[in-house]
Amino acid sequence: MSQDNAAPAPAAEQGSRNFWQRVGAALVLAPGAIAVAYFGGWAWAVLVTAVAIGLFLEWLTIVGAARDFRVLVIGCLTLLVCGLGLIFDKPGPAVLAATLGVGGLAALGDQPRRWTTSGLGYAALALIASILLRRDPDYGFSALVLIFLIVWGSDIGGYFAGRSIGGPKLWPRVSPKKTWAGAIGGLVLSLLVGLVFALSGFGKIIPLLILAAVLSTSSQLGDLFESAVKRRFGVKDSSHIIPGHGGLLDRLDGYVAAVAVAVLIGLMRGSPDGIGRGLMVW
Template sequence: MVANEGSSLPSSPKRGPSKELTTRVLSALVMIALALLTAYLGGWAFALFWLAAGIAMMVEWTDMTGVEPRRPVQALLSAGLVVLTLLLIANAGLGLSAAVMLGFLAAGALLARGEEGKRWASLGFAYAAVIVLVPPLVREHPDFGILGLLWMFAVVWATDIAAYFTGRAFGGPKLCPSISPKKTWSGFIGGVVAATLGGLLVAWIGRRFGAHPPVGYPALAALAVVASIASQIGDLGESALKRHCQVKDSSHLIPGHGGVMDRLDGFWAVCLIVAAVLLALHFTA
């Protein structure tokens, strides 16, 4: 998630800005270490890591939107995400996975009460399925592999960090004050620039170690710009959802960051773009 910039963090006698930032940095380092370790391992470990993230996001989504009956819906949708992960690990075909996804989507909608509840349950499952499926698919893809995954990480993390610090350093006009009043255009631009440099750096290092990105540096730079913008739009989208649901954080699972949705909203948006690319490659191969 692109961090809020442009204003000081609230101070208190017990928990000042420096302690808040320290907690946030330590939590981020733990999450980055887990993401990189499981990415290196690949296979079951990596798929289970993103399954856990997807289930957490679905639970946060249905908690925020007030889907009822809450626990039965969450149990059903969690089972659906587990089945999708098992099919992914078993290399099941796209058709079977799509049919299973639609089946659980429909089952969740039938179980949820009220038209609004049915809609939120279906959207929550689809939202979580993106984060459960796309990173492992990229990791195992012959044209992308771990380098493509590291490129995604670098673009999103660079966007996040640079938007936070450039926004706080330069301030200026607000990006979208009606949704997220602390984000600034300076942070937005800083995030895009950093993401482009970060994406190119990963590609350059990959080439030095014998990896071969499927496209050249100009195309990678353009893709990084698009991905960085998508990441920041994803963050704003989640902020709009939280504002609609009248909550500050999606949960309190991660110290200093709120919930898993708060941490992965930007990465989710990049995954959505990559999913479109993967589908296009699948049908044109």
């Protein structure tokens, strides 16, 4: 057998191993995230705050600012205060803390301000949106589960459609492996999620299908955004904390974008205490 014919075997074996690592990690993390979201309250707020700090630290590692002590202190304290404010049902001070923290990083003049402030804003957005959405006592949990499933559907549908169909690349300069087939496959599976929710009595079919399409598109754009940041700094994975997935940023980039858009829609149609209702009830 020629060397050219034998070469793809190790790559295929590595791809299969990576796939099963992803499946194993998902089977552990997904039920845990849903369980904590179900309990809500301080448990969900603590988890989200810890994850937001992790997102910020990974972002600093990507942009090369992880050793700047002032940036670390300002950023982590900002997210901690923001999380505590939301735990004690004080969204106003939480948003103020995030604003002051981002402003504090922007005021530092001897470090890459644009990237560090963007990272803190990104993590704070994930934190605030996730907790505000869950505060809705009637629709917060179901809205979060809908977002989880749409984001996971976008990822799973994109993975299998992209690998089985292939075809033209979506944005090769940013993410060489993503294809238009994968993007469409992720969208289709997300629409199925929206349809199942509608048929289960969580809302009307057409609005939930439109919502699923918007959130799936947001999730995929969030994924591309994180890929663009990593490519800008020549980084493959944000970390190696999750087997088969890389880091928290690699796993949650789509979720951060989707939950931010979901909260914006919910606020436009509801109130800070009824974001889930504004999102789900049309």
